[in-house]
Amino acid sequence: MISWLILLPLALVFPAAPTHGSVVQEESQQATAIPVGVPRWSRDVVLGGTALKVRPADTETPLIVRIDSISPHGTDLRYDFEYYGLEPGTYNLLDFLQRADGSELGSLPALQLHIESHLPPGQVKPNPITQGDTPDLGGYRQAVWLLGIAWGLGTLAWWLSRRRTDHAAQALEDTPPPTLAERLAPLVERGVRGDLPLEDQARLELILIAIWRKRLGLQGLPAAEVLVQLKQHAEAGVLLGELERWLHSPADADKQTGVDPAQLLAPYRDLSSEDWDREWEATAPRPGTLGQGG
Amino acid sequence: MSQSPPTPNTDFSQSSQFIQDVRERIAKVVVGQDVVVERLLISLFTGGHILLQGVPGIAKTLLASALSKAMQLDFSRIQFTIDLLPADILGSEILDQSTSTFRTEKGPIFTNLLLADEINRAAPKVQGALLEAMQERKVTIGGDPYILPAPFLVIATQNPVEQSGTFELPEAQLDRFMLLHRLDYPTPDEERIILRRNATLGVQRRDGGAVVATEFDVIDESPVGGIEDIVAAMEAVQSVHVSDTFLEHVVELVGRTRKHPDIELGGSPRAGISLIKASRARAFIFGRNYVVPEDLFALAEDVILHRLRLNYEALADGKTTAVVLQEMLADMGSGDGANLKGQSLSPGTNGSTVTAGA
Numbered sequence: 001m002i003s004w005l006i007l008l009p010l011a012l013v014f015p016a017a018p019t020h021g022s023v024v025q026e027e028s029q030q031a032t033a034i035p036v037g038v039p040r041w042s043r044d045v046v047l048g049g050t051a052l053k054v055r056p057a058d059t060e061t062p063l064i065v066r067i068d069s070i071s072p073h074g075t076d077l078r079y080d081f082e083y084y085g086l087e088p089g090t091y092n093l094l095d096f097l098q099r100a101d102g103s104e105l106g107s108l109p110a111l112q113l114h115i116e117s118h119l120p121p122g123q124v125k126p127n128p129i130t131q132g133d134t135p136d137l138g139g140y141r142q143a144v145w146l147l148g149i150a151w152g153l154g155t156l157a158w159w160l161s162r163r164r165t166d167h168a169a170q171a172l173e174d175t176p177p178p179t180l181a182e183r184l185a186p187l188v189e190r191g192v193r194g195d196l197p198l199e200d201q202a203r204l205e206l207i208l209i210a211i212w213r214k215r216l217g218l219q220g221l222p223a224a225e226v227l228v229q230l231k232q233h234a235e236a237g238v239l240l241g242e243l244e245r246w247l248h249s250p251a252d253a254d255k256q257t258g259v260d261p262a263q264l265l266a267p268y269r270d271l272s273s274e275d276w277d278r279e280w281e282a283t284a285p286r287p288g289t290l291g292q293g294g
Numbered sequence: 295m296s297q298s299p300p301t302p303n304t305d306f307s308q309s310s311q312f313i314q315d316v317r318e319r320i321a322k323v324v325v326g327q328d329v330v331v332e333r334l335l336i337s338l339f340t341g342g343h344i345l346l347q348g349v350p351g352i353a354k355t356l357l358a359s360a361l362s363k364a365m366q367l368d369f370s371r372i373q374f375t376i377d378l379l380p381a382d383i384l385g386s387e388i389l390d391q392s393t394s395t396f397r398t399e400k401g402p403i404f405t406n407l408l409l410a411d412e413i414n415r416a417a418p419k420v421q422g423a424l425l426e427a428m429q430e431r432k433v434t435i436g437g438d439p440y441i442l443p444a445p446f447l448v449i450a451t452q453n454p455v456e457q458s459g460t461f462e463l464p465e466a467q468l469d470r471f472m473l474l475h476r477l478d479y480p481t482p483d484e485e486r487i488i489l490r491r492n493a494t495l496g497v498q499r500r501d502g503g504a505v506v507a508t509e510f511d512v513i514d515e516s517p518v519g520g521i522e523d524i525v526a527a528m529e530a531v532q533s534v535h536v537s538d539t540f541l542e543h544v545v546e547l548v549g550r551t552r553k554h555p556d557i558e559l560g561g562s563p564r565a566g567i568s569l570i571k572a573s574r575a576r577a578f579i580f581g582r583n584y585v586v587p588e589d590l591f592a593l594a595e596d597v598i599l600h601r602l603r604l605n606y607e608a609l610a611d612g613k614t615t616a617v618v619l620q621e622m623l624a625d626m627g628s629g630d631g632a633n634l635k636g637q638s639l640s641p642g643t644n645g646s647t648v649t650a651g652a
Contacts, residue, residue, distance in 0.1 A: 202542035205587065206626045213624075223623035224592040231588070244586045250535040 033116035039084040040113075041068070042093070047108055048076045053100045062087035063115065065096045085115030183207055188265045201247055208243060208268075212236040239264070309527045310581050315518035319364040323509050324357050325491070326484040333475045333596060334361055334449065336575040338524060339531045342472025342568060343428050343448040345413070345463075345600070349455055352477050356509050358409045358449050365524060366517035367406035368443065374416035376459065380423035387436040398435050403427055406443050406521075410450040414460040421463060424448070425470045445524055465559060465603055472568045473593075474600035527578065534574040535584040543590055543626070544569050550622045551598060556608035557618060561601050569597045594623055 034040050054065050068080040081093060093111035119126065134141075187204040190196040196204065209230065213219060216233060218226045230236045242264050313335060320331050330346070334357070337344040346354050355371060362369035372383060385401035402408065403424070410424060427433045428448050432441045450471065452463075468474065480488060495507040544566050552560030573589035595616065602615045 198538050199542055202539045202546065205539065206543070209587065210626075219624065222620055223594070223626075224588075227588040227591050247539040248535070248537040248584045248586050250584060 033114045034085060036085050036088060036115055036117045039082055042081040045079045045081060046073045046076050047079060049099065049106050050103060051077055051100045052079065052097045055096050055098050062089060063091050063096055063113065065093060088115050088117040090114045184211065184268060188268045191265045205243055205247055209240065306530055306578060306581055306583065309530050312519045312523045312527065313579055316364045319514060319518050320357065320360045323360050323513050324353050325487045326480045327353065327357060330357060330475060330477060332579060333473050335579055336572050337473055338445060338447050339527050339575045339578065340472065340571040342571065343470065344473040344475060345450045345452065345471040346475055346477055347452055347454050348477025350453060352479065354451050355409060355411065358407060359510060360513050362407040363513050363515055364518050366520045369407045370402035370405040371409040371411060372402055373411045374413050374420065376415060376417060378416045378420050380420055383420065383424055384427065384433045385435050396436065400440065403433060404443060406445055406447065408448045410448055412452060413450040414452040414462060416461065418461050421461065421467060425467050428470055465601065468600045469562060469564055471600065472572060473596045475596050531575045531578045533583065534577045536570055536574060537584065540585050543587055546626060547590065547594060547622065551602055554618060554622060556604055556613055557602055558605040559603035561598050565598050565601045569593060572597055591623060595619060
């Protein structure tokens with residue numbers, strides 16, 4: 001099957017093959033014109049007579065021929081030719097051969113070749129190569145682009161998130177902690193209303209002690225000494241004494257003590273933290289005056 | 295340290311007079327040390343024991359002796375040494391050759407008031423025997439249990455300076471002492487009085503000779519009260535009211551000792567129990583029938599400090615348990631409120647660091 005496919009075009013190219021010699025040539029090289037400079041082969045070309053050789057070529061030779069091999073074929077010889085044209089035109093391959101023994105070629109069938117140039121006449125250099133588009137390699141470039149965009153967006157999102165977190169942390173850091181007065185306010189409100197839970201009663205007492213400790217500048221004293229000093233202070237001593245009776249005396253003694261939580265806590269009800277701070281600064285005792293304030 | 299003026303309470307008037315008499319009697323021979331006397335009374339009235347930590351020569355023995363005589367209590371003193379044996383304290387069975395039977399010889403622990411001087415110089419097994427007796431209030435000699443007298447108070451002492459050749463009491467044994475009080479030197483004024491008194495002691499004729507009199511010789515032997523007064527005081531202490539608010543303060547303070555980042559071992563439940571017991575006794579001594587935060591703040595160091603152990607980082611930073619405890623006390627109310635409920639509180643505003651003797 002394959003041989004038929006090869007032989008059919010050869011039969012079309014060499015319709016007048018002599019009976020004493022057959023020519024079998026490569027597919028398509030005779031069917032179409034051969035470009036200048038492009039080698040072609042004609043194999044198993046049987047020619048009668050003595051052995052042939054290539055005529056010596058010079059700079060003007062339009063077709064370069066080479067005999068690859070010669071092998072006997074009955075009384076004839078079988079040749080494998082290789083050739084390429086340097087000038088466009090139609091040539092007989094035999095014109096470039098001669099008998100090795102110097103005898104005449106005799107009547108051999110012509111081996112026609114058509115060499116043509118793809119360049120316009122007069123053009124020596126080849127056509128410039130036009131650069132085509134980079135072939136699509138399975139979407140690699142798109143994937144790289146997408147990855148790059150995703151990385152960029154991710155980095156941007158991370159940076160924005162971190163910036164926001166930093167701002168929040170900075171804002172939290174810049175926010176001053178609640179003052180003692182701010183902590184005290186909700187407890188006082190509930191104490192005045194009379195619905196202060198047990199845990200908050202304990203907190204209320206401790207915060208009031210802390211407030212008076214700060215107000216009288218007793219932070220440097222041991223805790224035990226602080227309360228002793230506070231009890232000796234005219235204002236703090238009365239307050240803390242009543243607070244103790246309210247919070248710590250036995251339940252059946254409440255009526256005896258007559259402590260009214262609302263009245264007790266009233267002075268602490270409407271003071272803002274700024275008021276406290278101002279008052280503390282104004283009333284801070286001078287060193288050595290503690291306990292003499294009435 | 296000055297104290298709040300006591301508020302007389304008619305319910306406690308009889309006991310208050312007894313306490314006042316004891317204080318005055320002790321003050322005749324021991325100058326200052328009012329707080330120590332108060333702590334001794336607290337221990338006596340609550341059935342706890344007290345460890346006094348201080349350098350030698352600040353009248354620890356004199357104080358115990360004066361207290362025992364003022365209250366008509368039996369008093370024994372044991373000088374703890376390395377070669378002391380448990381039997382030297384508890385007693386032992388001795389073979390009576392006349393009857394060929396064993397008889398029990400009770401040790402000095404069978405007394406009302408036991409001064410265990412320099413307890414950290416004895417071997418751990420001796421310390422253990424004493425501490426076990428303190429806890430159980432009974433000893434076993436030759437397989438037979440013997441109940442210790444009531445009241446029974448151990449006043450142990452240890453020298454904080456010289457630690458060579460001593461056996462430091464571990465935290466578990468320190469926890470058996472309700473109070474650990476750190477004794478300070480007397481103030482200059484007190485020291486002048488001490489010196490003047492000592493200079494007037496003179497000599498004491500004895501058996502045809504004479505010895506230089508000491509402070510022990512001038513202790514008034516007549517008691518101002520007896521065991522009945524102590525029992526009455528103990529019962530009165532039990533009637534002192536402890537409010538729920540005060541319990542909250544104690545829970546918070548003990549909880550803070552367990553959560554503090556510098557503390558490896560915090561206060562045990564026994565610490566909270568001891569704090570309330572001691573606070574009730576202090577309230578009673580000051581004539582109140584209810585405890586107040588002042589009791590807690592005044593007793594926190596003596597009750598809690600010896601039950602705490604700092605972690606390595608805090609020790610490396612040069613911190614002491616006293617400083618850490620004072621920070622915690624100062625933070626109560628103004629601090630971060632780690633143990634508080636109902637309101638989110640941020641770190642304290644005053645940031646005070648109270649210094650105290652370690």
